[in-house]
Amino acid sequence: MSTPANETLSVVVERDLAYPPEKVWRALTHPHLIEEWLMKNDFKPTVDHRFNFRGDWGAVDCQVVAVEPNKTLSYTWAAMGLESVVTWSLTPTSEGTRLRMEQIGFRPDQQQAYQGAKFGWQKFFGNLEQVLSRET
Amino acid sequence: MPSTNDILFKALSDPTRRALFERLCREGEQTVGALTARAKISQPAVSKHLGILREAGLVRDRHEGRQTHYAVHIGALSPLIDWTNQMTRFWESRFDQLEDLLKRMDQ
Numbered sequence: 739m740s741t742p743a744n745e746t747l748s749v750v751v752e753r754d755l756a757y758p759p760e761k762v763w764r765a766l767t768h769p770h771l772i773e774e775w776l777m778k779n780d781f782k783p784t785v786d787h788r789f790n791f792r793g794d795w796g797a798v799d800c801q802v803v804a805v806e807p808n809k810t811l812s813y814t815w816a817a818m819g820l821e822s823v824v825t826w827s828l829t830p831t832s833e834g835t836r837l838r839m840e841q842i843g844f845r846p847d848q849q850q851a852y853q854g855a856k857f858g859w860q861k862f863f864g865n866l867e868q869v870l871s872r873e874t
Numbered sequence: 875m876p877s878t879n880d881i882l883f884k885a886l887s888d889p890t891r892r893a894l895f896e897r898l899c900r901e902g903e904q905t906v907g908a909l910t911a912r913a914k915i916s917q918p919a920v921s922k923h924l925g926i927l928r929e930a931g932l933v934r935d936r937h938e939g940r941q942t943h944y945a946v947h948i949g950a951l952s953p954l955i956d957w958t959n960q961m962t963r964f965w966e967s968r969f970d971q972l973e974d975l976l977k978r979m980d981q
């Protein structure tokens with residue numbers, strides 16, 4: 739999938755982890771491990787595989803875009819009509835791994851996202867806020 | 875009645891409008907003529923797009939003689955910036971949980 743140059747929404751979270759890329763990769767790609775830190779899911783590390791994340795507040799529809807073992811993982815992330823792409827990058831460091839997550843949303847072809855966001859946006863973040871406040 | 879977010883989404887869902895808006899963000903106030911000179915569409919089309927951005931509260935216009943100047947309305951994007959803030963918090967908390975998991979995992 740190409741990434742148009744004029745996106746308007748982007749979230750980046752980056753962290754240095756004291757574990758090798760192979761181990762981080764397992765946590766990112768094994769469904770039972772993903773569930774422990776992110777959400778219940780039926781993920782498979784296969785390009786074009788469609789899957790869901792399921793949380794208390796609803797489901798996220800996803801499709802695998804790119805898989806490069808121990809290096810890159812990318813999937814679409816559509817929640818309540820807002821479509822985005824989540825890309826994980828793993829870079830080996832002397833201490834372990836630098837893990838970067840980039841979420842890019844609102845591509846030019848996203849009329850549909852707008853339609854969904856129209857009724858889903860507020861609810862999605864209302865629910866997300868609840869989840870976050872429970873976790874802190 | 876549409877919410878503020880609805881109007882923002884609709885205004886920014888069009889790539890041409892988004893490109894105009896981003897140019898104003900990057901380069902500051904400009905006349906319709908200056909914006910048209912570098913757009914691939916006619917001046918009436920540029921004016922129409924700017925009108926939609928103005929109605930959404932994303933830009934402001936200022937008339938000076940025969941020229942209309944457009945500038946970004948600071949703060950208009952705060953609902954969207956809010957989205958990035960909230961998603962950032964979401965992922966930060968998931969990173970914490972990921973680190974906890976990695977601690978517990980075998981090699």
